[in-house]
Amino acid sequence: MNKAVRFLMATVLIATAPPRLRPQEAFSSGWNFAVHQYRLNNGLRVILSEDSRLPLVSVVVAYGAGTIWEQRGQIGLAFLMENLMFQGSENVSPLQHLNFIQKTGGELNANTTLDKALFYETLPSNQLALALWLESDRMRSLSINRQAVERTKMDLLETHRRRLASEPYLESYSVFDTYLYPDFPYGHPLLGTGEDLKNLTEADVRGFAANYYVPSNAVLAIVGDIQIAKTKELIARYFDSIPPGNIVPTPPLPRFEQRGEVVRTLKEILLPTPGFHLGYRFYPLQTGDKYTLKILEYLLFRGKTSRLYSRIMKNDLTAYYLNGGLEERRGLPALKILALNNNEVMAGRCQKAILSEFDKLKVGLVSDDELETAKNLFKMDYLRRLSTGLDRALFLAEAAFENMPTSVLSSELDRYMKVNAQNLNGLMPRFFLPQNKVVLNIKNK
Amino acid sequence: MKHPRPTILLPGPALLGVLLIVCSAVEAGGQERFRRTPPLPDTFRELRLPAIESFPLPNGLTVAVTPRPGSPVMTIQLVILAGESDSPRDTPDVATLTARMIGRGTLELSADNIEREMDAMGGDFSAAVSVDYTVLTFHVLSEYLDRTLALLRPMILQPVFTEQELAVVRRTYFYELMDKRKNPDFVGQRQLLRILFENHPYKTATYAEDVVKYVMVKDVQAFYSRFYRPENAVLIVSGDVEGQAAARKIGQHFASWVRRDFERPSLPALAPNTKERVCFIDHPTSEEFVIFVGNLAMAPTSPDYYPFLVLNQVLGGTMGSRLFMNLRESKGYAYEAFSEAEFFRACGVYWARVKVAPETIHAAVQEVIKEMRALASEKAVPEEIEQAKSFLIGNLPLGLESFEGYSEKLAQVVALGLGAGHWNKVSDNLMLVNREKVLEAAQRYFPPAPVVVIVGNRAWAEQALSDFNLVEIYDSMGALKMTLRKGVEK
Numbered sequence: 001m002n003k004a005v006r007f008l009m010a011t012v013l014i015a016t017a018p019p020r021l022r023p024q025e026a027f028s029s030g031w032n033f034a035v036h037q038y039r040l041n042n043g044l045r046v047i048l049s050e051d052s053r054l055p056l057v058s059v060v061v062a063y064g065a066g067t068i069w070e071q072r073g074q075i076g077l078a079f080l081m082e083n084l085m086f087q088g089s090e091n092v093s094p095l096q097h098l099n100f101i102q103k104t105g106g107e108l109n110a111n112t113t114l115d116k117a118l119f120y121e122t123l124p125s126n127q128l129a130l131a132l133w134l135e136s137d138r139m140r141s142l143s144i145n146r147q148a149v150e151r152t153k154m155d156l157l158e159t160h161r162r163r164l165a166s167e168p169y170l171e172s173y174s175v176f177d178t179y180l181y182p183d184f185p186y187g188h189p190l191l192g193t194g195e196d197l198k199n200l201t202e203a204d205v206r207g208f209a210a211n212y213y214v215p216s217n218a219v220l221a222i223v224g225d226i227q228i229a230k231t232k233e234l235i236a237r238y239f240d241s242i243p244p245g246n247i248v249p250t251p252p253l254p255r256f257e258q259r260g261e262v263v264r265t266l267k268e269i270l271l272p273t274p275g276f277h278l279g280y281r282f283y284p285l286q287t288g289d290k291y292t293l294k295i296l297e298y299l300l301f302r303g304k305t306s307r308l309y310s311r312i313m314k315n316d317l318t319a320y321y322l323n324g325g326l327e328e329r330r331g332l333p334a335l336k337i338l339a340l341n342n343n344e345v346m347a348g349r350c351q352k353a354i355l356s357e358f359d360k361l362k363v364g365l366v367s368d369d370e371l372e373t374a375k376n377l378f379k380m381d382y383l384r385r386l387s388t389g390l391d392r393a394l395f396l397a398e399a400a401f402e403n404m405p406t407s408v409l410s411s412e413l414d415r416y417m418k419v420n421a422q423n424l425n426g427l428m429p430r431f432f433l434p435q436n437k438v439v440l441n442i443k444n445k
Numbered sequence: 446m447k448h449p450r451p452t453i454l455l456p457g458p459a460l461l462g463v464l465l466i467v468c469s470a471v472e473a474g475g476q477e478r479f480r481r482t483p484p485l486p487d488t489f490r491e492l493r494l495p496a497i498e499s500f501p502l503p504n505g506l507t508v509a510v511t512p513r514p515g516s517p518v519m520t521i522q523l524v525i526l527a528g529e530s531d532s533p534r535d536t537p538d539v540a541t542l543t544a545r546m547i548g549r550g551t552l553e554l555s556a557d558n559i560e561r562e563m564d565a566m567g568g569d570f571s572a573a574v575s576v577d578y579t580v581l582t583f584h585v586l587s588e589y590l591d592r593t594l595a596l597l598r599p600m601i602l603q604p605v606f607t608e609q610e611l612a613v614v615r616r617t618y619f620y621e622l623m624d625k626r627k628n629p630d631f632v633g634q635r636q637l638l639r640i641l642f643e644n645h646p647y648k649t650a651t652y653a654e655d656v657v658k659y660v661m662v663k664d665v666q667a668f669y670s671r672f673y674r675p676e677n678a679v680l681i682v683s684g685d686v687e688g689q690a691a692a693r694k695i696g697q698h699f700a701s702w703v704r705r706d707f708e709r710p711s712l713p714a715l716a717p718n719t720k721e722r723v724c725f726i727d728h729p730t731s732e733e734f735v736i737f738v739g740n741l742a743m744a745p746t747s748p749d750y751y752p753f754l755v756l757n758q759v760l761g762g763t764m765g766s767r768l769f770m771n772l773r774e775s776k777g778y779a780y781e782a783f784s785e786a787e788f789f790r791a792c793g794v795y796w797a798r799v800k801v802a803p804e805t806i807h808a809a810v811q812e813v814i815k816e817m818r819a820l821a822s823e824k825a826v827p828e829e830i831e832q833a834k835s836f837l838i839g840n841l842p843l844g845l846e847s848f849e850g851y852s853e854k855l856a857q858v859v860a861l862g863l864g865a866g867h868w869n870k871v872s873d874n875l876m877l878v879n880r881e882k883v884l885e886a887a888q889r890y891f892p893p894a895p896v897v898v899i900v901g902n903r904a905w906a907e908q909a910l911s912d913f914n915l916v917e918i919y920d921s922m923g924a925l926k927m928t929l930r931k932g933v934e935k
Binding site for chain 1 (some may be wrong): 492567663763765843846
C-alpha cells in the first residue's frame with residue numbers, strides 16, 4: 001500500500017473512529033520504554049511514554065501543516081502560521097506562552113518542515129498541566145488579526161534578511177532544491193525571497209489555520225516523568241472539547257519527468273569560493289530501500305574514516321569543506337552533497353572523485369568491516385536521537401505522521417542492522433542514474 | 446478568635462437553576478471555566494541523581510563513576526587538571542594543542558588507525574580545553590567498554606607528537622579561530638575577558654589566533670609531561686556500569702601510568718575593574734552592534750554563588766527579566782538584552798549582552814548600568830526573586846538530560862571540586878536565597894564601573910562614539926589602535 005493511500009485511510013479513520021485504547025506496547029531499540037497510543041473523539045492522536053529518570057516532561061504538538069500545502073504565490077505561509085502560534089489566544093496574551101514556560105525554567109521551540117509544523121516544550125514535570133493548557137488554548141482559539149499578521153511578517157523578513165547575510169550558502173541550497181525536487185510542493189523553500197510573504201493576508205492565514213491547525217490533523221506526544229492515567233485525564237480535560245476540523249486531503253505525490261542528468265550553474269549569486277551541490281533522488285522506493293540508503297549515507301559521510309571524507313578531505317585534498325547526507329521529504333529521500341573548493345579545477349576533480357566512489361560501489365561488494373563500521377556509527381546516532389525526552393517525543397510524533405505502527409518502531413534498529421553488502425550493491429545501479437542526478441555548480445566572486 | 450458560622454440558605458427551584466448555570470463548566474461565551482487561568486502546578490519533584498562514586502587508584506588516578514542504568518551509550522572522560530591558563534605565557538594555546546594531539550598517534554598506532562578503531566565502535570572523541578582544565582571525552586556504545594579502554598590506554602599513556610601531525614592540528618585550530626573571529630559575540634566576550642584577566646595567568650586563554658604558529662612539538666611534549674599525570678587526572682565513567690567493576694577495569698588498563706609528585710600551581714587573586722572603561726572593537730562585517738557590560742564575580746565555591754545566580758537571573762536571565770523588559774519592551778533600544786555568567790576556579794565573570802542599532806548604543810549602555818545600580822541600591826521585588834529561583838531550579842535538569850550536557854557538567858563538577866552530591870544540593874541552596882542576600886550580592890559585585898565592550902562597524906558608529914568620554918578603539922584581533930576623547934583622537 002503506498003503512502004498516499006495509507007494517508008487517506010488514516011484521515012478517514014481519524015474522522016470516524018471512536019476513541020480506543022491500544023494495549024501498552026514495549027518499544028525496544030537499545031532503550032526500553034513503553035508507549036501508549038490512543039485517539040480522542042476529535043481525531044487528535046495521542047502518544048504517551050513514561051520516563052522518570054529526571055523530573056521533566058516534554059510535550060510535542062505536531063500539525064500536518066508544512067510547506068507542502070502552500071500554493072504558488074503563498075511561499076512562507078506555513079512559516080508565518082508557525083510564528084503566529086506565539087501571538088496569543090483567547091486566554092493567553094501575545095508572547096505569554098513563552099513567558100509561562102520560561103517562568104518554570106522550561107524551554108520551548110517550534111519548526112516547520114515540508115509536511116509538519118512542530119511545537120514543543122520541555123519543563124518541570126509538575127507543570128505538565130500548564131503545557132497542556134497553553135497548547136490547547138492556541139489549538140482551539142488562536143488570535144489571528146491583521147496587526148499580528150503584519151507585525152509577524154515584518155519580524156520574519158528582518159530575521160530572514162539577517163540570516164541570508166550571515167549564511168551565504170543558504171540561497172544556493174534553496175536554488176539547488178528547486179532542481180532536485182522540481183515539483184513545486186516538494187521543492188519550494190520555507191521563505192525564498194520573501195516576496196510572497198509580503199503579500200500574504202489575514203484571510204490566507206485564517207484559511208490555512210482552519211484547514212490544517214485542527215485536532216484531526218495533529219499529534220500530541222508526551223514523554224517524561226508522568227503518570228499515564230493522570231495524564232490521560234488532563235488531556236481529556238484540555239483537548240476533548242476542541243472541534244475536530246475538516247478532513248485534510250491527501251498531499252500531492254511527487255512527479256518527476258527528468259530524462260537525463262541536470263547540470264546547472266548558479267548565476268544569480270556569486271559566493272566566496274567555488275564549489276558545487278550534487279544530489280540524487282531515490283523514488284519510488286522498494287521494501288527495505290529506506291534502511292539500505294541510511295547505511296549508505298553513513299558509509300559515505302559519517303565518521304572520520306568514511307569513504308568520501310577519507311577520499312576528498314584526507315587523501316585527494318580537493319575540497320576544504322564537504323558535507324552531505326540523506327534528506328527525506330515525505331517518503332522521497334535524496335542524497336545531497338555540498339563541496340567547497342579552492343578553485344574551479346579542484347571543484348572539477350572533487351566532483352569526479354565523488355562520482356568514481358559511487359561507481360566503485362556499483363561494481364564491488366563492501367567489506368564486512370566497513371559495513372560494520374557504518375552500522376555502528378548509525379546505531380550510535382540512532383540511540384543518541386532517543387536519549388532525551390524531547391528527542392523521543394519528536395521521534396514518536398514523526399513516526400505517527402508516517403503511520404508507522406509501534407511494532408515496526410520496536411524492531412526498526414534491527415532492520416538497519418540487517419542491511420548487508422548485497423543490499424547496497426543492488427541499490428546502487430537502480431538509483432545512481434542520470435535521470436536522478438542534479439548538479440548545481442557555484443561560481444565565486 | 447472564632448468566626449460566627451454563616452447561615453446556609455437552601456436554594457429554591459429558581460435559584461437552583463441560576464446556580465446550575467453559574468456552576469456549569471461552560472461559560473455563556475462558550476469556553477469552559479478552567480481555560481480562563483493557568484492551572485496550578487503539581488507537587489514539585491526535586492532533582493535527585495546518584496552521587497559520583499570515587500575510587501582512588503594506587504598510582505594517584507581517581508576513577509569517578511556515575512551510573513546511568515539502562516543507557517546503551519557510555520561516556521568516558523579524562524579530566525586533566527590543567528587548562529589554558531597553565532600554558533606558558535610566551536606560548537599560549539599549548540594546552541589546547543596538546544589535548545588535540547592526543548589521538549594523533551601512539552608508539553604503535555597511527556592517527557588513522559585510531560580513527561578507524563573509534564569509528565568501528567561507533568564512537569567519537571573530542572577534546573575541550575577551558576581556562577582551568579582539559580576534558581577528553583569519548584562516547585561509545587556500551588558493549589565496547591573493554592575495547593575502548595584498550596584504545597584509550599595507548600592514546601593517553603603513549604602518545605607520540607610529531608611535527609607533521611602538529612602542523613595539521615595547528616592549521617585546523619587556526620582556521621577555527623579565524624572563523625570564530627567573524628562572530629561579534631565571540632570577539633566581544635574575548636575582549637572583556639582580556640581586560641578582566643589583565644596581569645593574571647587566565648589572560649593566556651584570551652589570545653588571538655596569530656600566536657598558534659609559535660607552538661612547537663617540544664612545547665606540547667613539555668606540557669604533556671608536566672600535566673598529564675595520574676595524580677593530576679580524574680577518569681569519569683558514566684553509563685550502565687557498576688562503580689567497583691568499572692574502577693577495577695580501568696585500574697587494569699591504567700596501572701602502568703607512572704605517578705610523579707606534582708603540585709598544581711595556585712592562582713593569584715583577581716581584582717574587579719573599578720574605573721570607567723569603554724572599548725570599541727571595529728568589526729566591519731557586523732550587521733548590528735553587540736554591547737557587553739561586565740565585571741568579575743566570585744568562584745563557584747563561594748557562599749555568594751547562589752545569591753549571585755539569582756541576581757543575574759533577575760537582571761537578565763530570560764525575556765521576563767529587567768534588561769529585556771526595559772531595553773527591548775519598554776525603551777525599544779535593543780533587539781536582544783540578556784545577562785550571563787561563567788565561573789572558573791579563581792573567579793566568576795558576568796556580563797550583560799545587548800544587541801542594538803548604532804543610534805541607541807550610548808543610551809543602551811546607560812540603561813544597563815542603571816539596572817545594575819538599581820539592583821545594588823534597592824531590594825528586588827519578592828515575586829522577581831521567586832521567579833528567578835523557580836527558573837533556576839526548574840531549568841537545572843534540562844542541562845543534564847543529554848549525554849553531552851550531562852558529561853560536560855559532570856566534568857565541571859569534578860574539575861572545579863564542587864562535590865560528589867553537587868546537583869542534589871543546588872535546589873536547597875537556591876531556596877535559601879532571599880531578597881537581602883541578593884541585594885548584598887549586587888552591592889558586592891555590581892560596582893559603579895563595569896567594563897563596557899562594544900563590537901560593530903565603526904563607520905556606522907562615529908556619532909555614538911562621541912557620546913562617550915573616553916573610548917579605546919581596537920581591531921578585531923584585539924590590538925589597540927587609538928583612544929578617542931568625545932569622538933576625537935587623543
